[in-house]
Amino acid sequence: MRITRQTLVKEAVESSREAPAIFARHGINPLERCQGMYDLNSIEDAEDWCGLHDIDGLIEELNEAAEREAKAQDALVER
Numbered sequence: 001m002r003i004t005r006q007t008l009v010k011e012a013v014e015s016s017r018e019a020p021a022i023f024a025r026h027g028i029n030p031l032e033r034c035q036g037m038y039d040l041n042s043i044e045d046a047e048d049w050c051g052l053h054d055i056d057g058l059i060e061e062l063n064e065a066a067e068r069e070a071k072a073q074d075a076l077v078e079r
Contacts, residue, residue, distance in 0.1 A: 003062045005044040005055065012043055016065040025061075027053040 003012050009030045013019050023030050028050045047055045 001066065003043070003059050003066065005047075005059065006042050009041055009043060009046055012062055015062055016069045018065040018069075019062055022058065022061045022065060023052075026055075026058040027051055 001007075001011070001015060003015060013023065013030055020029065020031065028046060030046065030050075041049070043052070043055060043059065046052045052058065
């Protein structure tokens with residue numbers, strides 16, 4: 001899954017184990033702040049409504065984390 005501005009926050013949070021910490025580094029904890037944000041809105045909405053910092057950096061970090069996790073999972077499967 002490739003994360004974009006239109007990806008739901010819930011999907012982005014579930015994209016890797018690192019995702020909640022990545023969101024926190026960018027100014028929000030989607031599990032605690034902005035009621036309803038977690039499962040109803042896109043990352044772009046979080047930027048507008050919750051004061052999310054550096055949305056493009058967030059998306060890049062989330063995609064990198066998801067890719068690392070997928071590669072690690074693939075390596076386990078290959079063994």
